[in-house]
Amino acid sequence: MKTTNPYLQSRVIIPACMQIALIIYVISALQMAPPIVKGMLSESSFPVMIFLIATPAAIKQLLDGLKASKKELAEAKAETVTKKKSIKPVLTVVIMAAFILLFPILGFAVLAPLYVFFFMLVYDDKPQYILKKIIYALLISAVVYVLYVIVFDIRFPQIWR
């Protein structure tokens, strides 16, 4: 199975993104104040230090990643064959993102059982035992509600509130 460019893998992307984040971080810091003001460390000094320490590490990691990808490319003769990647982490992110987005509007009572149900659906190997999952979803939501709202006195948004 053909996949994406071997250079576009986590081992290259992570240090590259980290380096970009560090650059944005240090620019934002320097926009606030120079690192030393009247002989004293300012609010930007510590972020600048972090930038100076982490940059060589991120660059080294990036170069190591590129080197490994290059080696992999050479060994696989121009095209890399990798295992099929699971879509489940992406689905989990989508479920969580939807929950976070809708939670203040729809509240606990509506969203929690749906969230648990879809979570179980994603975690299972195939869509099966739907009724069992619905019952579990309702039970888990009820237990979590009792735990947070009744035992620990936390107020969640509700659709009627």
Next chain:
Amino acid sequence: MDQILQILAGTSVVFQPLSLLYLSVGFFIGIIFGALPGLTSMLAIVLLLPMTYTMPMTYALIMCMGVYMAGIYSGSITAITINIPGAPSALMTCVEGYPLMQRGLGAKAIGHATIGSAIGGTIGALLLIFVSPLAIKLALQIRTPGKFSLILFALIIIVVVEKNKTKAIISMAFGIMLSTVGMDPLKSVSRFTFGNPNLIEGIDLTTLIIGAFAISELFDQSTVNNAEYQKKTNAASAYKFKRRDFFPSLAEMKEIGAMTYLKSSLTGYVIGILPGAGASMAAFVAYVEAKRTSKHPERFGDGAMDGLVAAETANNAMCGGALVPMLSLGIPGDGTTAIILGVLMVYGVVPGPDLLVKQMHVMAPMYMALLVAAAVLMPLSLFLFGPYYLKIVKINRLVLYSSIGLIAILGVYAATYSAFQMAIALVIGVIMYFFKKQKYPNVPFILAVILGPLCEEYLRTSLTLSNGNPLVFITNFDSLFFLLLTVAFAILLPRANRRAELLETEANCKTKGTV
């Protein structure tokens, strides 16, 4: 002496019915989380973190101690029965425990692991009780430049003990970057908010911890094949043991030798004191030492009971050791103690040398809880529930993880009442998932989140007090001491690490080969 008496007075609090209930609940949560592959005691405390907001701090800490001690110990259950370490610290237990299981001695191996863990945990807790007052005295001598050098020492050591140091630096830098979002610690200036008012108060500690440890783990676990997991766990739950099978005879314990228990306990305790070293390293070092001094080194790797006992004794003794720097200096010894420190910070407690002086009455029961968890609950629970331990792995994965998913995300809301912070937790979870996939260590991240702001505060305060003179870090004796200690450890630790890594690779090969 006063402090020891205060700690001992904590016994009366621990033995109150409500405290015992919290301790037992924490202990069993720890057993379940430690025994299930993929879940750890650290994750259990992460999930409990938002719930601690509404309970008295003493109870929260008592519960954490139960989770901590039980979580480290119960990693041995699946390590022995199905050759999958429930917790990373149980890797060496796999090497010796699984061959014993194959020979029909699984229950006895669990029994030895329990007794070893109980002895190690008890010695670790006792040493913690008696060493703490001394550590407090020394800690109180540390002034601001010394506090900075101490944190610098901790941050450098955490990087040095990691296998891939550049990855550890990146992980740490990421933690510090996130911790600097919000108000500046010394001036009333907001930083890195990018015009978003939701970020003015910074990213909540609970958000960071749940995102980095719970949510990222949920993404990781979603890729596990359910059918394959059930196949492995069914094998473990098919075994039937009776209560008496678990308890080792006195002759067997004599053969292992009192020195193995004692030496492993001390090794685990001392390694626990080192920031970032953790239970895995404690188990490795104790295992190597047990093999070196064993009368039958040829048995190691093929079911040596003394190897198993050494590893289990050391990893539980580590608990007491890891709490020494956390309580006396505000430096967590491992990831779990970093989260416990997070629990303290939730209550507004500032970690540092004067923590125990000001809050000893609140902290004292925690010491005794650790001792009770090791000395009483561990053997008692084996006696009462030992045969059911093998059934833990039968807990429905889908129910378990969907519950964790709900508790985790609602935990952020409960701590912050903000959907924005929930979204941040999700983003951090995604980033930390990719970090984990590429083997970026997460302990430097969490320690940086906690220690980073303090490091900046002490650095800037020291330089302000000395009119910008950096020599203040050398002219102060306490600061100089920690700087020299940093240099010494930076040279010595990588050597010790190389040996442990070699052993770990061997152990990994062995466990993979037999699963």
